[in-house]
Amino acid sequence: MAHRIALNFEDGVTRFIEARSDEVVADAAYRSGLNIPLDCRDGACGTCKCHCESGDYTLGSYIDDALTEGEAAERLVLTCQMKAKSDCVLRIPASSTICKVKVGSMSAEMESVRQLSASSISFSLRLKDPDGMHFLPGQYVNVSIPGTTQTRSYSFSSMPRDGVVQFLVRNVPGGLMSSYLAERAKAGDVMTIAGPVGSFYLRDVSRPVLFLAGGTGLAPFLAMLEELQHGPPSQPIHMVYGVTNDADLVEVDLLELFAAKMRNFSFTTVVAATDSAHPRKGYVTHHLPVSVLDGGNVDIYLCGPPPMVDAVRAYLHEKGIIPMSFYYEKFSASETHK
Ligand SMILES: Cc1cc2nc3c(=O)[nH]c(=O)nc-3n(C[C@H](O)[C@H](O)[C@H](O)COP(=O)(O)OP(=O)(O)OC[C@H]3O[C@@H](n4cnc5c(N)ncnc54)[C@H](O)[C@@H]3O)c2cc1C
Ligand code: FES
Numbered sequence: 001m002a003h004r005i006a007l008n009f010e011d012g013v014t015r016f017i018e019a020r021s022d023e024v025v026a027d028a029a030y031r032s033g034l035n036i037p038l039d040c041r042d043g044a045c046g047t048c049k050c051h052c053e054s055g056d057y058t059l060g061s062y063i064d065d066a067l068t069e070g071e072a073a074e075r076l077v078l079t080c081q082m083k084a085k086s087d088c089v090l091r092i093p094a095s096s097t098i099c100k101v102k103v104g105s106m107s108a109e110m111e112s113v114r115q116l117s118a119s120s121i122s123f124s125l126r127l128k129d130p131d132g133m134h135f136l137p138g139q140y141v142n143v144s145i146p147g148t149t150q151t152r153s154y155s156f157s158s159m160p161r162d163g164v165v166q167f168l169v170r171n172v173p174g175g176l177m178s179s180y181l182a183e184r185a186k187a188g189d190v191m192t193i194a195g196p197v198g199s200f201y202l203r204d205v206s207r208p209v210l211f212l213a214g215g216t217g218l219a220p221f222l223a224m225l226e227e228l229q230h231g232p233p234s235q236p237i238h239m240v241y242g243v244t245n246d247a248d249l250v251e252v253d254l255l256e257l258f259a260a261k262m263r264n265f266s267f268t269t270v271v272a273a274t275d276s277a278h279p280r281k282g283y284v285t286h287h288l289p290v291s292v293l294d295g296g297n298v299d300i301y302l303c304g305p306p307p308m309v310d311a312v313r314a315y316l317h318e319k320g321i322i323p324m325s326f327y328y329e330k331f332s333a334s335e336t337h338k
Contacts, residue, residue, distance in 0.1 A: 003086055015136040057085055106132055110190075145176055150175070207298060232264060238289055270287045
């Protein structure tokens with residue numbers, strides 16, 4: 001039986017391989033042309049050590065110098081010995097270039113574009129080769145802008161459904177991709193997507209989780225929630241979704257659907273503008289549930305525009321809150337504008 005193994009390289013590139021349950025993961029990676037770190041192949045040197053972030057496996061045989069008992073308890077593994085017993089996610093402590101990984105790219109066709117509000121647009125792409133694009137919920141791709149040589153990064157806001165993936169985009173006035181989406185995009189337009197990329201993806205839910213979304217920073221969380229609904233976790237997941245103006249608050253009906261389906265998922269919306277008609281005003285930091293933060297027994301995922309991400313990080317630091325895990329993604333403007 002074969003399992004799907006996600007290999008996440010330290011530069012954020014991810015590649016998926018198939019590993020049979022009777023072969024070690026390193027062999028499966030080399031069979032797929034991925035030269036992950038390897039030396040003795042014998043469980044003696046520790047060169048192939050990496051962290052298994054999710055999934056079941058057997059460790060194989062090795063000596064303590066290569067992998068200590070404590071490391072094994074922290075889910076470190078030796079890929080030259082490890083055999084997968086389920087789909088797994090492995091963090092490889094090397095860059096994708098060193099491992100000779102080519103970032104996948106494929107063409108896709110515009111399926112639909114929807115103006116959700118004056119400030120937000122969603123669009124969906126039909127993948128030309130759906131089997132060639134696997135990603136972890138929360139990851140992003142670089143999308144080409146038709147009629148230009150430029151690309152922009154967008155987080156998947158859905159998991160693939162019948163070969164179609166969705167995105168949620170802020171309509172930045174005068175922005176290249178924003179203008180294309182708002183004014184010219186039509187079904188059938190051909191675009192190229194490259195990826196998946198990013199270390200902002202959902203890990204196993206083993207303690208309370210807090211999702212903090214700023215504006216279209218909601219996108220990766222929608223993909224995560226879609227994935228979670230297939231096996232709702234027993235731990236509570238709370239989201240605070242903050243936007244600047246009332247018009248920026250989109251896809252709330254989708255969040256309500258997730259909350260209806262998942263007993264342990266709850267969310268709060270908050271609007272910063274002082275003239276907002278919304279019942280909860282301010283920034284996400286004004287609405288963080290103390291019960292979830294207290295003691296730091298929480299995994300925090302944070303995504304949004306850079307000032308929002310920086311403000312939340314500064315807030316947690318100032319309050320002395322050290323979460324068990326903290327993952328964040330900044331929706332920075334493209335390099336051409338920095
Ligand atoms: C890893 C990653 C994932 C991302 N995922 C998403 C996503 O899922 N949804 C999403 O909406 N965006 C996302 N972004 C941001 C996205 O890549 C673009 O930067 C954004 O959509 C603007 O592109 P544009 O071509 O419309 O504007 P550009 O032509 O790039 O910019 C036009 C002008 O607007 C400024 N500008 C650009 N972005 C903003 C902004 N957010 N606020 C204010 N001014 C801005 C620029 O500096 C420039 O002056 C992500 C960015 C990164 C790095
Ligand atoms: S390559 Fe030496 S322990 Fe795996």
